[in-house]
Structure formats: structure tokens, C-alpha cells
Amino acid sequence: MPYVTISTVRGILDAAQKKALLDRVTDLLVEIEGQGNADFRRNVWVRIEEQDPSHWSLGGMQPTAEIIAGTFGTIGADGLRIARQKA
Template sequence: MPFVNVQTLKGIMNAEQKSELLRRMTDLIVEIEGRGNPEFRQSVWIRIDEHEPEQWSLGGIQPTSDMIAAKFASPQRS
């Protein structure tokens, strides 16, 4: 029974993105570890842990929410 823990910054993903991440990671684990057996899906545990940006260090700097938002902002569409 696999246990997967995803560590991420709070506020980076919305509910739809989290749902897709959980679904796709589960599919991948079923494919690889479960050898494609659909019953293996019931044994896959995945947890998303979200942390405040200030609890992380990026290149020795504690990023703020604004710094992270600027770094990962969606590109502007024309």
C-alpha cells in the first residue's frame, strides 16, 4: 500500500488543480506499482500538505506570498 505525500505552498493550487493532481498521481501509481490492476487504486494513499510560504526557503531567501505569486503568475494572454 503506497503512501505519497506532496508538500506545496499554500494558495498555489486551487481545488480543481488539487483534484486533478490527486487523480493523475493515483493513476500513475496504479499503472506502475499496481501493474495496471484497477483494484490497486483502493490501496493508494496520497496527501497534500500545504505550508505557508514563509516556512520555506528558496535559494536561501524566505519568500513572501507576493514573491511566489509573481514567480508563478499565469502568463498574460493577448
């Protein structure tokens, strides 16, 4: 029974991306560990763990909500990414 935890910075993935990630990781585990047996799916646990940007560092730089929004776009109240305006 596999348990997979994906750690990421809060604000990078929107709800649709999280669902796609959960589905695809599950599919991959069914294909590889479960050898394609569809019944294996009910044994697969996948968790996305999000932490505040202040809990992360990349090359000594801590991302901020503003940096994340500027890079990936803003997530709306519905949990989905708001399309960025093109210049």
C-alpha cells in the same frame, strides 16, 4: 499500500490543480505499482501537505504571499485561480 505525500507552499496550487495532481499520482501508482489492476486504486493514499510560505526557502529567499500571487496568480474564495489581467 502506497502512501504518497506531496509537500508544497500554500497558495501555489488551486483546487483544480490539487485534484488533477491527486488523480494523476493515483493513476501512476495504479499503472506502475498495481500493474494496471484497477482494484489497486482503493489502496493508494495521496496527500498534499501545504505549509505557509514562511516555512520555505529557495536559494536563501523566503517567498511571500505577494511573490506567490505575482508569480502564479491569486486564488479566489472558491479555491480556484483567478485569471491574471494581461498587460
